[in-house]
């Protein structure tokens with residue numbers, strides 16, 4: 001997930017209603033690994049691949065929704081951040 005740059009997004013200027021709608025819709029298409037979610041086996045390793053895929057799908061939803069609905073700061077704006 002090295003490409004995850006959420007801090008560069010201008011969340012204070014974002015349309016959060018739109019972001020929420022887009023994100024909810026995207027998440028509704030994520031396949032639930034039912035077997036893995038219901039597994040009660042202690043230290044189970046069998047569902048690792050399923051859970052990893054599930055996690056990756058969710059992260060992709062967040063990234064796609066942010067990319068679609070939230071403006072990104074340009075490099076120049078990041079460089080003049082008052083904190084630096």
Ligand SMILES: [Zn+2]
Nearest residue numbers: 039041044047
């Ligand atoms: Zn399991």
